[in-house]
Amino acid sequence: MSSANWTIDFLSRLGVEGIAVIVPGQGGPSPQPLSQEGEGLYNLSIQPIVSIDEQEHFLPSPSGRGAGGEGAVINVTTTDKPVRNQNPLLWQIAANDWRRFAEAAVEQGLRWVAGWAEQVQGDFLVNACFEKQGVYILSRTRVAVNAPTLPSQATVYPAANRSERHSRDMFGINFVDHPDNRRWTRHQAWAEDSYPLRKDFPVQGAPVDVTPADMHYPFIKSEGQGVYEIPVGPVHAGIIEPGHFRFQAVGELILNLEERLGYVHKGIEKIAEGRAPDSLARLAGRVSGDTTVGHCWAACMAMEQAAAIEIPPRAALIRGILAERERIANHLGDMGAICNDVAFVFAQMQFTRLRELWLRTHAKVFGHRLLMDRIMPGGVMCDLTDADCTLIKREINVLRNELADIMPAIDLNSSLEDRLYTAGFLAPNIAAAFGALGYVGRASGQDFDVRRDAPYAPYDRVTVKVAVETKGDIASRFWIRYKEINASLHLIEQFIDQLVAGGLVSEWQPASAGSEGLGIVEGWRGEITAYVRFDAENKIARFYPRDPSILNWPALEKLVLDNIVPDFPVCNKSLNGSYSGNDL
Amino acid sequence: MLRLFLKILKTGVVTERFKKPKDDELERLGIEIKRHIDKKFSGSIAIREVDAGSCNGCELEIHALNNPYYDIERFGIHFVASPRHADVLLVTGPVSRNMQTALLRTYEATPNPKWVVAVGDCAACGGEFGVSYASCGAVSNVIPVDVVIPGCPPTPLALMTGLLGLIR
Known part of the structure; x- marks a missing residue:
C-alpha cells in the first residue's frame, strides 16, 4: 500500500x-x-x-x-x-x-x-x-x-x-475527562493559577527567594500487610540527573513504580521565545546534552522548513555522520553502564575506553567532544578533510575489531545472562500503547525508524537497516544497541563515500511572521520532533522539542513490575530516558 | 572466560599521566582554598555530584573521569553516594527552581568542612538558561561556591585540572 x-x-x-x-x-x-x-x-x-x-x-x-x-x-x-x-x-x-x-x-x-x-x-x-x-x-x-x-x-x-x-x-x-488530573511539570515554582507559556506571563515570573519542595504531590498509595514504600530522589546516588521514583514493594518485589519528574524544568520553551535562529539552535543543542546533535538537527530542520531553505548536500551528509557518531558514542556508554549495573566491570571498562577513544576523535575532527553546536541553521559549522575521512574510516575498522573481541566474551558470560535475560520485560502491546521509541520500542517489536520510514536527507540516499527484536527484555535492549552500532558504522562509511564537494551553509533567509515548521529526525534514543513558529523579524514565537524520552519514561513504570528492587538501576539504564529532555 | 582475560591482557594499561596545574591555572579556576584542603584532607577527597538542573552534558564528562584513561581515583578523588560522606559537592547546571530546596538540603547534609565546585558554564553563570521563572541561574545564587570549572561542558582534562588543584 x-x-x-x-x-x-x-x-x-x-x-x-x-x-x-x-x-x-x-x-x-x-x-x-x-x-x-x-x-x-x-x-x-x-x-x-x-x-x-x-x-x-x-x-x-x-x-x-x-x-x-x-x-x-x-x-x-x-x-x-x-x-x-x-x-x-x-x-x-x-x-x-x-x-x-x-x-x-x-x-x-x-x-x-x-x-x-x-x-x-x-x-x-x-x-x-x-x-x-x-x-x-x-x-x-x-x-x-x-x-x-x-x-x-x-x-x-x-x-x-x-x-x-x-x-x-x-x-x-x-x-x-483526563484520567489523571494531577499536576506534572508544575512543582512549586509558580502559582497554580498562573501559566508560564501564556504570552502575558513574564519570563522572569514571580519567584519566591527559596522555592519550597513539592511535598504534597498525591502519590498513588497502597495498603496491606507487608507493603512498603521506597522514595528515591530527586538527588540520586550515582552521577545522574535528578528525578523522584516512588516504589511500592513487598519484600524485594516491585508492586508499583510511580515516576515524578520535572525537577530539571528550566523553562526551555519560554526562554526560546524571541530568540534568533542561531540562538535557538544553541538552546536546542542543550535540551538533552547527550542528544545535542539530534535536537539541534530537528530544530534547524524545523526552522529551515519555515524559512523555505534547502541545506547543501554536503551539509546533509555531514549532519548524517554527526548523528550516527552521536548514536555510537551513546550506545557504547550505555552498553558499558548496563553491564556495570549488574557488577560486570570488565564490560564497563572496555566500553568506557572505546567511548573515550570515540569522543577524542569527535574533538579532533569536529572540534567538540560531544559535538555541541556543530549544526547551525542552514547547514553545518564544520567540514571534513580527506585526512579526516581516512581517520574516521580507519577508526571504524578499529572499533569493529575491538567489538569482535569483546562481544563474544560478553555473550558467553553466564552471570550476565542470568541478570539480563527476561529481566525488565516490556511486552510489545504495552510498548505499542505507550508509543515507545528507538531501541526501547524496537526491542519490543515496534518496527519503526524515521531514517527508513520517513527518510530525510541524507538518509534518502542510503538503505537504512533497522534491527528489531521481540523479546523485550534488558538483554534485547542491550543487543539491539550493538546491532545499531554496526548499522551506524556502515552508514558513516556510505556517507563518507558519497561526500560531495560544495558549500556547508545555505544563506539564511528570514522566515516570514507566522511561518512554521516541524522537524522530525531519528535521534539516538529514537524519533525527535521539534516544532517552530516564527514571529516577525526572524524571531522565534514558539519552540517545542519532543524528546523520545517523553514517550519512553511511562514504559519504565511498566517494565519494572514484578522485578526486584535491586534490579531497578539496570532496568532504568536499559531504557536510559533523558530527564532534561523530558522536563524541558 | 579465556577470551575475557585475553582481552584484558591485550588492552593493557591505558591510563594516562597528568600534570598538576600551575599557579596561574589555579588562579584561573578560582581556587583560593587549596592550602586548607591540603591540610584538612591530606590529599584525598570524597565528592558528591549534584545535578541541579543540567542538560546532562556535564554529567557525561564527569563520568569520563572514571574511565581507564583518566582513572581519577588514583589521585584520591572518589565519588560517593551520599552527601553525608562527602567533602566536596560537585554541582552542575543552572539551579532549576524545582531543585533549589533539594540542593540546599544536600548542602546542609554535607558535614563541615565542605567545599562547593560549580561545574560548567551554566553552574558558573547560568549559561544558556540564565535566570527565569524556572531557573535560579548560577549555583552561587543558591549556595556559596569555592571553585568554578567553566566549559560547555568542561572536558575531563579541565575537570581533572580543577579537581587536582583542590588536593595535594
Missing part, C-alpha cells in the same frame, strides 16, 4: 466521500471549500493543497471554522511533492470532536507522536501529531484563552497523558 493511501482510507472512514477531489496546486489565502457536508461522523471541507511551509495556509483561518456546522471541520492539506515528514498533513479539527478524532485515529492504527499547544493572540492552538507508515498528520484545534476546555485524548492514547498534563500546567488548558 503506498504511503499516502491510508490517509484517504482514514478520511473515508471519517465519513468523507469523493476524496479524489484533493487537487495539487496553490490555494489562495481563503480558499473555497471544494466539498462540504459529507455524510457520516464528520463534516469535512477539503481545501486546495498546500505544503507546511506555506504559512498562510498553515495558519488556521477563522473562516474555515464552523463551516461544517455542528460537526468537525477538517481542512485537509497535502502536497504534490513526495509525501515525506518534511510535509506533514495538517488537519484542522473542531474542538468538540477532539477526542472522537483520536478514537478514529486509534482505530486506524495511528501512532501518537507528540502533543503541544501555543498561544496565538486570543486563542490556544492545540496540536496532536500522529504517524502511520511514515506519513505524519498534524491535527490542530483552537480554543479560546478565556474558555480553554478540550476533550482529553489521553483516555484513547495513554501516550498523550503527560503531554496533556504539561499543556494544562503551562497554558491552563482544561482537558475534560
Whole structure:
C-alpha cells in the first residue's frame, strides 16, 4: 500500500466521500471549500493543497471554522511533492470532536507522536501529531484563552497523558475527562493559577527567594500487610540527573513504580521565545546534552522548513555522520553502564575506553567532544578533510575489531545472562500503547525508524537497516544497541563515500511572521520532533522539542513490575530516558 | 572466560599521566582554598555530584573521569553516594527552581568542612538558561561556591585540572 493511501482510507472512514477531489496546486489565502457536508461522523471541507511551509495556509483561518456546522471541520492539506515528514498533513479539527478524532485515529492504527499547544493572540492552538507508515498528520484545534476546555485524548492514547498534563500546567488548558488530573511539570515554582507559556506571563515570573519542595504531590498509595514504600530522589546516588521514583514493594518485589519528574524544568520553551535562529539552535543543542546533535538537527530542520531553505548536500551528509557518531558514542556508554549495573566491570571498562577513544576523535575532527553546536541553521559549522575521512574510516575498522573481541566474551558470560535475560520485560502491546521509541520500542517489536520510514536527507540516499527484536527484555535492549552500532558504522562509511564537494551553509533567509515548521529526525534514543513558529523579524514565537524520552519514561513504570528492587538501576539504564529532555 | 582475560591482557594499561596545574591555572579556576584542603584532607577527597538542573552534558564528562584513561581515583578523588560522606559537592547546571530546596538540603547534609565546585558554564553563570521563572541561574545564587570549572561542558582534562588543584 503506498504511503499516502491510508490517509484517504482514514478520511473515508471519517465519513468523507469523493476524496479524489484533493487537487495539487496553490490555494489562495481563503480558499473555497471544494466539498462540504459529507455524510457520516464528520463534516469535512477539503481545501486546495498546500505544503507546511506555506504559512498562510498553515495558519488556521477563522473562516474555515464552523463551516461544517455542528460537526468537525477538517481542512485537509497535502502536497504534490513526495509525501515525506518534511510535509506533514495538517488537519484542522473542531474542538468538540477532539477526542472522537483520536478514537478514529486509534482505530486506524495511528501512532501518537507528540502533543503541544501555543498561544496565538486570543486563542490556544492545540496540536496532536500522529504517524502511520511514515506519513505524519498534524491535527490542530483552537480554543479560546478565556474558555480553554478540550476533550482529553489521553483516555484513547495513554501516550498523550503527560503531554496533556504539561499543556494544562503551562497554558491552563482544561482537558475534560483526563484520567489523571494531577499536576506534572508544575512543582512549586509558580502559582497554580498562573501559566508560564501564556504570552502575558513574564519570563522572569514571580519567584519566591527559596522555592519550597513539592511535598504534597498525591502519590498513588497502597495498603496491606507487608507493603512498603521506597522514595528515591530527586538527588540520586550515582552521577545522574535528578528525578523522584516512588516504589511500592513487598519484600524485594516491585508492586508499583510511580515516576515524578520535572525537577530539571528550566523553562526551555519560554526562554526560546524571541530568540534568533542561531540562538535557538544553541538552546536546542542543550535540551538533552547527550542528544545535542539530534535536537539541534530537528530544530534547524524545523526552522529551515519555515524559512523555505534547502541545506547543501554536503551539509546533509555531514549532519548524517554527526548523528550516527552521536548514536555510537551513546550506545557504547550505555552498553558499558548496563553491564556495570549488574557488577560486570570488565564490560564497563572496555566500553568506557572505546567511548573515550570515540569522543577524542569527535574533538579532533569536529572540534567538540560531544559535538555541541556543530549544526547551525542552514547547514553545518564544520567540514571534513580527506585526512579526516581516512581517520574516521580507519577508526571504524578499529572499533569493529575491538567489538569482535569483546562481544563474544560478553555473550558467553553466564552471570550476565542470568541478570539480563527476561529481566525488565516490556511486552510489545504495552510498548505499542505507550508509543515507545528507538531501541526501547524496537526491542519490543515496534518496527519503526524515521531514517527508513520517513527518510530525510541524507538518509534518502542510503538503505537504512533497522534491527528489531521481540523479546523485550534488558538483554534485547542491550543487543539491539550493538546491532545499531554496526548499522551506524556502515552508514558513516556510505556517507563518507558519497561526500560531495560544495558549500556547508545555505544563506539564511528570514522566515516570514507566522511561518512554521516541524522537524522530525531519528535521534539516538529514537524519533525527535521539534516544532517552530516564527514571529516577525526572524524571531522565534514558539519552540517545542519532543524528546523520545517523553514517550519512553511511562514504559519504565511498566517494565519494572514484578522485578526486584535491586534490579531497578539496570532496568532504568536499559531504557536510559533523558530527564532534561523530558522536563524541558 | 579465556577470551575475557585475553582481552584484558591485550588492552593493557591505558591510563594516562597528568600534570598538576600551575599557579596561574589555579588562579584561573578560582581556587583560593587549596592550602586548607591540603591540610584538612591530606590529599584525598570524597565528592558528591549534584545535578541541579543540567542538560546532562556535564554529567557525561564527569563520568569520563572514571574511565581507564583518566582513572581519577588514583589521585584520591572518589565519588560517593551520599552527601553525608562527602567533602566536596560537585554541582552542575543552572539551579532549576524545582531543585533549589533539594540542593540546599544536600548542602546542609554535607558535614563541615565542605567545599562547593560549580561545574560548567551554566553552574558558573547560568549559561544558556540564565535566570527565569524556572531557573535560579548560577549555583552561587543558591549556595556559596569555592571553585568554578567553566566549559560547555568542561572536558575531563579541565575537570581533572580543577579537581587536582583542590588536593595535594
